[in-house]
Amino acid sequence: MFDPRISIIDDRLSTIDRVIAVVSGKGGVGKSVIASTLALLLAKEGFKVGLLDVDFTSPTTHVVLNASGLQPIEDKGIVPPEIHGIKYMSLVFYLGNTISPLRGTELTNILLEILAYTCWGRLDILIIDMPPGISDLMLDMLKYVKRAGYLIVTTPSKMSFETVRKLIMLLKGLGAQIIGVVENMLMSGSTEYIRREVEALRERYLGGIHYDTSLEESLGNVEELLKTGFALELKSILQNIIM
C-alpha cells in the first residue's frame, strides 16, 4: 500500500520560495500572534505570503485575523481564501465553533491532507503556526517539510526555556534550519537570561518584544494590531532576517 499524498507534497510546495514554521514546544508564548502578525507585516511590504494554522485541536490565528466566515474554494485541490493580502488556511473553515478532539494519528492525516491538496500558487513565504508540545505534528513537519526554517519563540521564564532548550537540541540534532529565537512578553527590563542561554547553544538571539497591554484589545482588528508596540517591535526584529 502506498499513500499518494506523500509524493505530491513537494510538488505542491514547489511554488513557495521559503517555508517558516513558528515553534516553541511551550504553549502560550505568543506563537500564534507572532505568526499572524508576521504574515500581515509581510503582506504589507508587498510579499506574496501564505499562513497555515497547524494547531488543529485549538486553532487561534483566525481570532487575530478576524477570519470567520471565510471558505476555501475547491478547484483541482483546495484554493485558500485571501484575507488582508494573506492566503490563509485553517481547519476552522471546516470546524466552525465546534470542538474536534483529535489523536496524533489523526493530526498526521490532516496535515498530509492539507499539504497535499492545498494550492498555494506562487508565494514568497509560507508561515506555519505550530501547536505546543513536541509530538506528532512537530515530527511530521521534520519528516514531510524538510525545507522548513524554524522561528523559535520563548518568554523570559525558565519554565518556558526549559522546553525551548529541548526543542532546540532536537532541531540541531536533526540538522534542521533554525532561524533564531525571539523572546516575547518582556516585562520591563530584559534579564539577559534567554540571550545567554541561546548563545550558549550557539543559536541566534533575534531580540525581545515587550509585554504590550494594548495587544489583547487589538486582536481581530488588523489596522489597530499593526499599530501596536508589539507589531513595531516584531517588525524591527525580523526586518533584516525575514523581510
Place this chain on the structure above:
Amino acid sequence: MFDPRISIIDDRLSTIDRVIAVVSGKGGVGKSVIASTLALLLAKEGFKVGLLDVDFTSPTTHVVLNASGLQPIEDKGIVPPEIHGIKYMSLVFYLGNTISPLRGTELTNILLEILAYTCWGRLDILIIDMPPGISDLMLDMLKYVKRAGYLIVTTPSKMSFETVRKLIMLLKGLGAQIIGVVENMLMSGSTEYIRREVEALRERYLGGIHYDTSLEESLGNVEELLKTGFALELKSILQNIIM
C-alpha cells in the same frame, strides 16, 4: 490480545479519594504552577497528596518544586518519591535533561504504564497536571480515569477562552465532572468577560488570580512560592472547594 494494564488501573487508583486534573486546552495559562502550588498548599494543610505530571514531552512541575535528582523506588510497582510532603511522579525522573519527542500512541502507552504501575498508597487527593491541546492524553484521561474532576484554567484573553470554551463543551458533552474555572494572570482590573462566558455555559467561575511579578523568581524555592500573592490568591479561591 488483552492488555493487562487496563484492568489494574482502577485498582491502583482505588486508594485515592479524589482525582483532580488541571486542564485548559490552551498552553501557558498557568496549569503547571497552579497544579504544583495547589499540591503544596494541600500538603501544608495536612492532606495526603500526590502530584502527577502528564505533560510528557514538556514537563515543568519539577522546575516549580525544584525536584531534580529524585528517583522513584521499584517495589512491586513504582513508589513515587516524596518532596515537600507530596508524592511526586514525573517522566523527568527517567528523561533527565534530554528531549523525548513522542507521538500520541506513545503518550497513551506511557500514561497506561504510569497509571498501572505507580503505587500511590492512601491519598486524599491526586493532582494531575495536563498538557495543552485536546488530543491523546485528554481523551485517555476521559477513557481510563473516569472519576477525575476537572479544574479548568484560562487567562483573561479571548485567544485563551476560544480554546477553553471548546474544552468545556467537550467535557460537558461527556458528562465529566467540571469543578470550575480559574482565571489566571489578571492584569489590573478584571474585565468580567471570562466570568460572563463561564456562567453562560452554566459552569462555576471560581475566581481570578492576578499577574504576580514575584512568581517567576520564586519558582524552585517552595518557601518563597507559598508567600507570593499568587499562592495566597490560589488558596483563597480553592479554600472551600478543594481544601
Place this chain on the structure above:
Amino acid sequence: MAEAIISAVSEVADKENFKEVKSVLVLVGELQQVDREVLKFAITQLRPDKLAKTRFIIRVVRASFTCKACGHKWPFRESVLQDWVKEAIHFVPEVAHAYIRCPVCGSPDFEISGGRGVWIAGIRGER
C-alpha cells in the same frame, strides 16, 4: 487527487523499472466522496504518455467508525448529515470528530476504521 495518483504511480513505475504499466488498483475511501467517473476522467486527462495505455481500476471502500471508548462499531451514513458538514468531511475526513459521536456512549474518541484516504493497492507492469 488525480495528480497525486499519477505522480505516485510514475514514481513507483520508475523505481521498479517498468517499461509499461498494465494496470493500477486505486482504493478510494467513501469519506473522500470522490465520484469514480470524475476521478477516472481526471486521470485520463492528466496522465503522461508513459501511462497512456494503463488501466486504472477504482474501487470505493465503505466507511466505518470504531469507538475507542466503548468499542462499538458503526457504519457511516452520510444521509443524516447537513450538506456543509458533508462538504467538510469530504475535504478532511478527520473533521468527522467534530460532528459525529459514538451512538452508544457519546464519545468523540472514535477511529475512522475504513473509508478514508486514497491508496494505490497494486500496480502491475512489464519490465
Place this chain on the structure above:
Amino acid sequence: MAEAIISAVSEVADKENFKEVKSVLVLVGELQQVDREVLKFAITQLRPDKLAKTRFIIRVVRASFTCKACGHKWPFRESVLQDWVKEAIHFVPEVAHAYIRCPVCGSPDFEISGGRGVWIAGIRGER
C-alpha cells in the same frame, strides 16, 4: 506486573465462565526487562485459589525499532546503553526516544515495533 496479569486473567475467566483455567500464555516484551523466573514466582505467590492449578507460560518477545523518517529497522541491543538508561527503559520503554536514534538517519521518530508491554496472548480453560 504479576498483579496486573492475575487480575486480567481472573476477569477473563469470569467473563468466559471458566470453572478452571488450564493455561495462560503471557508475552513479555524484552524492553520490559522482566526476569521470567521472577515473574513466574511472583505469579505463583499472588494467585488466588481459583488459579492454583493454572500453568503460566511466559515468552519474551525480542525488541525492534522501525524508523518513521527513513523506514530503517533495527534490533534493540541493550549492551550499548548505560545502566541507568536501561533502568529507565525498563520502567517506560517509550523513554527510549530520549536516548536512542535511528542508526541510519539520526531521527528520534521511530516506532517500538515489538518488545514492549505485557500481553495475555491466550487463555485456555474449562467451563
